[in-house]
Amino acid sequence: MNDRLQQTGGEVRLYVESALRADIRIAAAEGQAHYLLHVMRARVGRRIRLFNGRDGEWLAGIAEVGKHRCIFECLNRIRAQSASPDIWLCFAPIKKTPADYLAQKATELGVAVLQPVITRRTVVTRVNTERLRANAIEAAEQSDRLTVPEVREPVALHSLLAGWPTERLLIFCDEAGDGLPLAQALRKSNSKSWTVLTGPEGGFDPVERDAIRAHPSVVPVSLGPRILRADTAALGALSVFQAIAGDWS
Numbered sequence: 001m002n003d004r005l006q007q008t009g010g011e012v013r014l015y016v017e018s019a020l021r022a023d024i025r026i027a028a029a030e031g032q033a034h035y036l037l038h039v040m041r042a043r044v045g046r047r048i049r050l051f052n053g054r055d056g057e058w059l060a061g062i063a064e065v066g067k068h069r070c071i072f073e074c075l076n077r078i079r080a081q082s083a084s085p086d087i088w089l090c091f092a093p094i095k096k097t098p099a100d101y102l103a104q105k106a107t108e109l110g111v112a113v114l115q116p117v118i119t120r121r122t123v124v125t126r127v128n129t130e131r132l133r134a135n136a137i138e139a140a141e142q143s144d145r146l147t148v149p150e151v152r153e154p155v156a157l158h159s160l161l162a163g164w165p166t167e168r169l170l171i172f173c174d175e176a177g178d179g180l181p182l183a184q185a186l187r188k189s190n191s192k193s194w195t196v197l198t199g200p201e202g203g204f205d206p207v208e209r210d211a212i213r214a215h216p217s218v219v220p221v222s223l224g225p226r227i228l229r230a231d232t233a234a235l236g237a238l239s240v241f242q243a244i245a246g247d248w249s
């Protein structure tokens with residue numbers, strides 16, 4: 001059982017789907033109850049922190065326990081809900097690095113949406129989005145985020161481009177190297193919504209590169225002189241984004 005309940009400053013922090021307000025009682029999900037009761041040996045009265053991506057973070061107490069169930073009671077809000085930078089990651093899943101790892105790290109780096117993209121050279125065609133979401137929740141709990149990224153079903157590159165929201169900047173990580181340095185492209189942009197797009201192990205094929213570059217919302221960028229693995233490129237681009245245009249500055 002993954003350690004879905006994260007110790008953050010002495011308290012367990014949990015993501016729940018339900019609304020959060022004073023005195024509301026919430027039943028722990030099955031995995032959460034098992035872990036709290038049988039691994040953490042938590043008992044009635046134990047304090048935990050709850051968030052749902054909408055109502056901020058709340059202090060709660062374990063109000064009731066059973067063999068396989070645990071009921072929380074919300075006490076008071078300890079953090080107001082705050083907005084995070086509007087950054088998405090569109091990535092061609094790769095074989096060597098499980099998408100789980102990318103989902104965890106991209107969540108820690110603050111992405112709002114994880115969108116697997118199937119390109120002509122994408123070797124991995126089946127993506128377990130339920131697993132990705134479970135990894136994203138675990139990383140959100142651990143990293144003190146107040147939101148959990150939305151994990152979308154895989155989409156073909158041409159469909160992604162065809163339905164692209166024109167106001168959203170699409171930062172195309174193009175290993176051909178003739179794009180602007182990423183930091184320079186970010187400094188030049190006054191966009192309020194961004195996306196990083198990275199390709200598979202074999203890169204984008206020439207037809208795909210032309211189609212991506214022809215899109216009006218696309219800015220081709222370089223991530224330096226070395227060819228990075230797809231996961232390195234995605235996480236590196238997200239880090240530069242947060243430092244230049246996100247919430248690290």
Ligand code: SAM
Pocket residue numbers: 172173174175176177197198199200201202203204221222223224225226227228229230233234
């Ligand atoms: N075509 C590459 C080659 O020649 O070996 C392989 C693709 S690379 C392993 C995977 C993806 O990471 C690329 O499609 C691109 O999105 C991104 N990437 C890697 N290095 C990059 C760089 N220096 N600049 C921009 N993007 C890069």
